[in-house]
Amino acid sequence: MNFDLSEEQEMLREQVGRLFTRECPASLLRSTVDDGAQYNLPLWNSLSELGVLGAVIPEDLGGVGLTELDLCVVLEQAGRVLAPIPLYSSICLGAEIILALGSEAQQEHWLPKLASGEKRAALAYPQGMGVLATRDSAVNLKSGLLSGKTGPCGDADSADIIVVTVPQNDGWQLCLVEASHPGITVEALQGFDQLRQHSRIEFKDVAVEPLGNPVGAKTLEILECRTAVYVAFEQIGGAQACLEMALAYTKERPIFSRPLASYQSTKHKLADVFVAIELARSNAYYAAWAMEAGSDDLVAACAAARISATQAFELASRENQQLHGGIGYTWEADCHFYYRRSRLLALNCGSQEIWQDRLISALAKTASGD
């Protein structure tokens, strides 16, 4: 047993972390908001040059053929600085689905481009829950033509291709379409998180390519579980950043002539945050291992990672905001970016209630030996 990052992963973490620290300072976040949450192309290119976008894409498809945990390490660092790039949308959703379900031709055509960062993908949910496998759908597919307006889709504005799920008979059909199709309208939404653009996508009789045959709920659940682990690492990165900001600020800020950090209420609050993060991190590591190993308890492992990461980020972002007091309420402080982001990540791939339900159902099934 060896439950830690490998040396190579530690190096990757440092390398990616340094890149983000250098190229994604908080000033970039402020200008990103001013620019309407456009993603940052230079940052995207730097990351692409590191070669990490293709971490889990096989080498013969233009990727690096590393493990899921390597990609998770990148996500954690991106989450730490709130990097305004379509990493999650293009790689963890788009490439992930094409890799799982696309035909050989589709994989050969798109994955090298996604791995290099040259093209970008986005995923549109069929409705507003952040869940793939729902019966409720605002889009429909008839004779290969897609119509309707999707749920919120992250990074659609920067996407070259869009992946859509549509309920079909007893299962779901995943489809792929180029964003430039004339029957597509991308309508930007005003979101609570100001750093990642979301849109609804309206399709008017758009011919789409199927990504394989229709699939069942089980297949989609596994896809969503994997996705949720990537988000969990983003959340943990964000939570960790909040903890560090709060520590730095409270150690400096005097109140009643001693540092705010010297008050037991501050200490216990941040100890609670630390505990929440470490529990979440431990669950996330296990889930990443379970993905890699294709472990039997994949669903429970991923759900646990998702649930505890959401709790940790929510707590950390709130209490970081609180400890920054009046300063934290000013635009010049950085806490608010995390405070808003924590809400986005809590809901962008299924609410806590959805994951709690999945977790318990999976455990109950195991217990009854189904």
Place this chain on the structure above:
Amino acid sequence: MNFDLSEEQEMLREQVGRLFTRECPASLLRSTVDDGAQYNLPLWNSLSELGVLGAVIPEDLGGVGLTELDLCVVLEQAGRVLAPIPLYSSICLGAEIILALGSEAQQEHWLPKLASGEKRAALAYPQGMGVLATRDSAVNLKSGLLSGKTGPCGDADSADIIVVTVPQNDGWQLCLVEASHPGITVEALQGFDQLRQHSRIEFKDVAVEPLGNPVGAKTLEILECRTAVYVAFEQIGGAQACLEMALAYTKERPIFSRPLASYQSTKHKLADVFVAIELARSNAYYAAWAMEAGSDDLVAACAAARISATQAFELASRENQQLHGGIGYTWEADCHFYYRRSRLLALNCGSQEIWQDRLISALAKTASGD
């Protein structure tokens, strides 16, 4: 508007409080446990002499004809010292139900005796949820004969009469029977709370008197709502006692050469307890008023009182136990009686989930104007 106890109620509170402080010291609790949770007759008699047992029973039925809030004041004081007497069982359950549903003859026969404390009643639920109106029942009534073994029944060992609910067609039949009936076996249970004896009662073809006609769920809900408010006051009394014990102890106990009470973690913990108690108390006052006034929002008011009192007592009893450290873990300390009692009162008249469901259903109904 006047949202406070009246002067008379303040006097009642002091009078009853003094009696309990004098006649129910913690040593009485220890001996009660040693005696197998037998109720304390001298204490019962003292309370009866004050005349408060009949607080809400009309004067022409041997009572005092005061308001529900007066009885609540007594319950709070009983809860404060964990008085080992069947006050709740006999008065808030037994007398309450007879007063609501009994025939004139039944009321005239039993209520004066219950009001004087000469006789005592107990309520047996048809199953193990602490709820009257359930379809699930372990007892059944056929041709006036009751059979089966009930859910846990508090104070059955001291009861002269037992009230039972049985599902009957679309409603429920409440029945009354004398405890001395030869077809009745009272089987004492080993309960988590060591100060109030609970039993299952086994009926073998026992002839019972109906208490009025079968009633519907709505009638039982109102009875349970009223009951829950009495329990809420018991809980608030218990929580308040925990807060006071914790304050007294932490102000005295030095840790690192200063009082435990001077640590901010202790201060904030007890501030949280104080807030929980005051919110619960405010809800409970309102619910007592709603009972008295027969207000439209009775169900929501009582459910809110119940839910917040349970939260307050649970929190207060746990943290009181925690703040007493190792001492609190010894039998000679008093915290544990409250720690155990808080669990009893959290479940003896319906769990949090049941009351949350009732609360939201009642509010949703109001909102939709049903």
Place this chain on the structure above:
Amino acid sequence: MDFKDSPAEAAFRSESRAWLLDNAPDYCISDDAEITENELVQKALAWQRHKYTAGFAAITWPQEMGGRGGTILEAMVFGEEEAKYKLPMPAFISVGLSMAIPTIRKHGTPEQLDRFARDTLEGNIIWCQLFSEPAAGSDLANLSTRAVKDGDNWIITGQKVWSSWAHHADWGILLARTNPDVPKHKGISFFVLDMRSSGIEVRPIKQISGASDFNETFLTEVVVPDSCRIGAEGEGWACAMTTLMSERLSSGEDDTSHAKQLIELASMVTRDSGEPALESSALRARISDLYVREEGLRHFTSRMRTRLSQGKPLGAEAALAKLVYANNLQEGSALAMDIEEFDGLFLEEPHAHRTRSHSDYIWSTAMRVAGGADEVLKNQLSERVLGMPGEFRMDKNVPFSELKNA
């Protein structure tokens, strides 16, 4: 105990209701009205003036001050009825009526009271508050704005933050340090500051909401006559306590039941099963928790008002109201988003409630900090209500000028 109006209260309620029905609608501003800040200010002052004419501007103030000489309960009754209309009452109204004048009344001279009370009541003065500084928030007494005596004047220099409406204000209430050589609570004095004086620069603070409701106010050698000092030199801390206690009482008055709104929302949102979201017991549990805290707070406030109306002193218990209110707001607005799941994060027609939940989730962070942070309020409750020992203080008896962070 009675929640209903007494006959006298009921009569006053009818009177208020009738008067409001006739008079309020002209002054109301609908939610979607497009109105400039200046128009808002003028409309608020006009409404204040109109209430004054009719004797409703300050129910509990004595008649000789221009008030009605009524009871606290009457003031509550009028407030409840007034709240049914969308009337313009920006913060500067309460800075004047609930902070400035009560402080002047308690600590100032009769002349000072004459100068300001009726004018404030009549809507002739816009007030702002100049207390907090970058290094003096929770630790307000740590303020470093200096006031130096110069003949009959004070020369004041420093930086104040979080002053709303300072850019419109006629007068400000100001705390400044008049003596740095005594411990920090003892060297502070309280002034009223003519905002037209030279040397005052007001800059908006951009908030995390994107708006700029607050300002930084820079004071550079502003000349303030000694006649504008309220209370004795060094009595400023006591004055500030009067001011802030009055504020504490007025906050938390918004008794909107967010829980009830959430129930309505959750009964309209459907889950993938086709059932309303409200069928979920997990959601019911969360809404219940919010409801019992909101209702508990509402009834707690009634208990405190009853106490006040009986002439009993109000302790730090009032801190409870702000503490619970701010945390409920944060929980409730997060829950509103959760109910609608991913969709709940996006502002779209016709979902006006989302605008509210988003801004509440942001604003709650200010509420948890402003006017006593959660942590300060818990200290107050534990020390002043529960009698627990004060925090260890190393700044208590040290002259301000010798403190490390001064």
Place this chain on the structure above:
Amino acid sequence: MDFKDSPAEAAFRSESRAWLLDNAPDYCISDDAEITENELVQKALAWQRHKYTAGFAAITWPQEMGGRGGTILEAMVFGEEEAKYKLPMPAFISVGLSMAIPTIRKHGTPEQLDRFARDTLEGNIIWCQLFSEPAAGSDLANLSTRAVKDGDNWIITGQKVWSSWAHHADWGILLARTNPDVPKHKGISFFVLDMRSSGIEVRPIKQISGASDFNETFLTEVVVPDSCRIGAEGEGWACAMTTLMSERLSSGEDDTSHAKQLIELASMVTRDSGEPALESSALRARISDLYVREEGLRHFTSRMRTRLSQGKPLGAEAALAKLVYANNLQEGSALAMDIEEFDGLFLEEPHAHRTRSHSDYIWSTAMRVAGGADEVLKNQLSERVLGMPGEFRMDKNVPFSELKNA
């Protein structure tokens, strides 16, 4: 990252499993066995002796001390396999192996180690711990048991509490104050105490569970030879830290998933609707919360063990394990009662799990306090892991004899 055994670990696991299969059953004690305390003690010592003979008694100790010279991961593997049997391992075993001997090894002389190490390993010594006192729990350094030098001996007088198995023990590890005229952490020394010495009286403490698993130990002028002092005079605090760090690592090892048990329970309990309780999303939410904290802790422990196995130092992070474990136990046992509602409060056949939830709910209060209360652990995490300032201490440089509460 790999959760599976390496080939070497897998081989050792097979070996352990095979040996246990052949040897453990004879020593097991079933849940419903009626067995006296003495029989339990003898059976535990016999099992210890048997493991020793086979080389499994102390996996990580060097062979010259009687250990196996194995790795921490091997110790974990053996522990996991051993835990599958109901073997008798009362606390005195770990007081000896995980506290007394590691402390003697680090701070004592070679002679002292020779005297105790192998005998402990062979199951010839029953150890007890004599650290806490009525006024020295979280503030352990506040202990007032006095040791006064008398030639080559120490005369020790004082009262110790919370010593389990003291009434059976052969030897105790003891902290006593050898110099009251220096600050409190500096005047303490560490001794091993022959429990057969005269002047020792052991009295059981009745606990809130009704049982008496712990004792008060009264020491009255007990004569202890100086050769029983471990480490230098005044080095007792450092010794105690060694002892307690070893304890911290061994606690929280019980990785029962209460959440999984609750799922099983809730799928068997039916609600009035006829549905299993587990259908409730409110309950699912509560069980989920517990599950993710239990699983998180399990994997956190694996991370810490990995660290140890890499020879990296373990910081105060280990405090996290005890903190989370104790609180999970309290939440989980309350939840077990809640699932069965009113019925859950009563012990009845065939509901053996209720016995467990009742005793866990009681025992969790001890767990939240013993070996570092929640609050102490949070202080440690914030100070030692997060680098936050220490609590203000007025006792730091004051001689013990001048402290108010001494």
